[in-house]
Amino acid sequence: MKKNRLALYIAIAVFVSVCGGIAFSQEDIRTVADSAFDVRQIMRPPVRFLHDGHNEKAQIGDCNVCHHAYDEKGQKTDDSSEGTECSECHKPETPENTLALTRAYHLQCKGCHAERKAGPVMCGECHVK
Amino acid sequence: MHGLYNFVSGPMVWIAFILFIGGCLYRLVSLASLAKEKDTAVYAYMDFYYALRSIFHWIIPFGSENMRRQPLMTLFTFAFHICLICVPLFLFAHVVLWKESWNISWGFLSDSTADVMTLIVIASCIFFLVRRLTRPEVKFLTNRSDFIILAIVAAPFITGFWAYHQWAGYRMMLILHILSGEIMLIAIPFSRLSHAIFFPLTRGYMGSEFGAVKNAKDW
Numbered sequence: 001m002k003k004n005r006l007a008l009y010i011a012i013a014v015f016v017s018v019c020g021g022i023a024f025s026q027e028d029i030r031t032v033a034d035s036a037f038d039v040r041q042i043m044r045p046p047v048r049f050l051h052d053g054h055n056e057k058a059q060i061g062d063c064n065v066c067h068h069a070y071d072e073k074g075q076k077t078d079d080s081s082e083g084t085e086c087s088e089c090h091k092p093e094t095p096e097n098t099l100a101l102t103r104a105y106h107l108q109c110k111g112c113h114a115e116r117k118a119g120p121v122m123c124g125e126c127h128v129k
Numbered sequence: 130m131h132g133l134y135n136f137v138s139g140p141m142v143w144i145a146f147i148l149f150i151g152g153c154l155y156r157l158v159s160l161a162s163l164a165k166e167k168d169t170a171v172y173a174y175m176d177f178y179y180a181l182r183s184i185f186h187w188i189i190p191f192g193s194e195n196m197r198r199q200p201l202m203t204l205f206t207f208a209f210h211i212c213l214i215c216v217p218l219f220l221f222a223h224v225v226l227w228k229e230s231w232n233i234s235w236g237f238l239s240d241s242t243a244d245v246m247t248l249i250v251i252a253s254c255i256f257f258l259v260r261r262l263t264r265p266e267v268k269f270l271t272n273r274s275d276f277i278i279l280a281i282v283a284a285p286f287i288t289g290f291w292a293y294h295q296w297a298g299y300r301m302m303l304i305l306h307i308l309s310g311e312i313m314l315i316a317i318p319f320s321r322l323s324h325a326i327f328f329p330l331t332r333g334y335m336g337s338e339f340g341a342v343k344n345a346k347d348w
Contacts, residue, residue, distance in 0.1 A: 043221060043240060099228045099234050100228075102225060102228070103225075103228050103229050103232070106225070106229050107229060113131075117131040117135075118131070121131065121134055121135075122299070122300060122303050123303075124292065124299050125300070128295070129294075129295045
């Protein structure tokens with residue numbers, strides 16, 4: 001009996017620390033969770049997005065394909081903007097109305113998928129219930 | 130799946146809207162010129178006040194004698210038409226798509242409201258179907274095209290409801306949803322669904338003739 005319980009404790013301890021490790025390791029983004037979207041107000045389930053795995057599979061080498069940067073004249077530059085959230089530049093209209101920011105995400109994600117005929121393009125393929 | 134989706138959500142949308150808008154204009158213009166040629170009285174009798182008076186009585190629930198005599202049918206007809214028009218225009222996902230393509234937006238229904246309204250449309254379609262199958266006086270006037278039209282109208286709502294809830298076969302269902310919506314748009318000018326555009330004219334004319342000529346009510 002006691003032995004079993006000890007094994008259980010160990011199993012739980014291992015499980016918790018592994019999960020904690022995953023949750024806190026920075027490179028392991030699992031869903032897109034832009035802080036501009038209020039989790040209490042979002043209308044759709046969060047989008048599964050395994051950052052590094054996705055880019056590896058999709059063979060995207062340059063960070064600035066997504067984390068792009070523009071100069072004052074509105075021309076795209078070779079710089080990249082990783083570490084800055086999309087919403088810092090693509091501001092939602094109001095905290096309640098986030099259509100403009102949503103549009104930026106959709107055009108970038110769906111746009112590439114449609115163009116390459118690979119990756120999800122339908123609402124429910126990204127916003128999986 | 131990508132090729133199919135890109136087609137129904139790209140070129141096919143253009144085809145549907147061009148046929149829908151072009152078809153409506155064509156039907157209106159050809160009706161107007163036909164009336165000018167064959168029945169000039171239409172223009173002579175047309176009266177703005179009496180036309181609006183009649184339309185008004187027919188677009189408010191139980192505004193006409195006919196509607197009061199068939200309360201259940203009236204209830205379903207009004208609920209059906211309100212939901213049929215509002216759900217596609219103000220569905221949140223549709224607003225998101227307009228925003229993406231044209232950077233324009235307007236108000237939208239909450240998803241749960243739209244869900245209930247969709248069920249109202251589907252329930253109404255079932256009611257109309259049963260009525261056509263069981264009421265002798267309606268059955269007598271029914272032919273195959275009535276069922277086809279009913280199916281064309283019900284299809285986008287059934288597939289849309291299915292897709293929103295992401296039940297089995299989600300991808301195929303969403304493609305069918307888009308396609309059936311496009312078929313319905315195209316069918317509006319070219320089938321009896323054209324009552325949507327002709328209603329104000331036919332009702333307005335009836336109202337004018339009854340009001341100005343016969344001095345009678347037509348509701």
